[in-house]
Amino acid sequence: MGRGRATRVRRRERKNVPRGRAYITSTFNNTVIALTDPNGNVIAWGSGGTAGFTGSRKSTPYAAQLAAEGAAQRATEHGMREVEVFVKGPGSGREAAIRALQASGVRVASIRDVTPIPHNGCRARRRPRK
Secondary structure, eight states: OOOOOOOOOOOOOOOOOSEEEEEEEEOSSOEEEEEEOTTOOEEEEEETTTTTOOGGGGGSHHHHHHHHHHHHHHHHHTTOOEEEEEEESSOTTHHHHHHHHHHTTOEEEEEEEOOOOOSSOSOOOOOOOO
């Protein structure tokens, strides 16, 4: 069989984004960090899986820390120096991800919890074991 079309390596152009937003979604199974410009266009992202963890290790605070460090490092290459943090979800990686963002040299301007709370909607799934 012949080889298909050669895929071209796409170079990521460097945007100069001094301010932005960090969306941290922390579930019971994983933590996802997305760093965006003020309009919401994603500049860098990371998760427990992209940090090299699989299975239940993705849900650890250490995985969230490494994911946040990696995303922050890629965002600082685009010139990001200050972020507003929006945290969503009940997971264990929330605080670790915020601390990692602060330690990586990105200034955290504000932290807001935007976890959706039902006004008694659908029945919740069972509580996870500790």
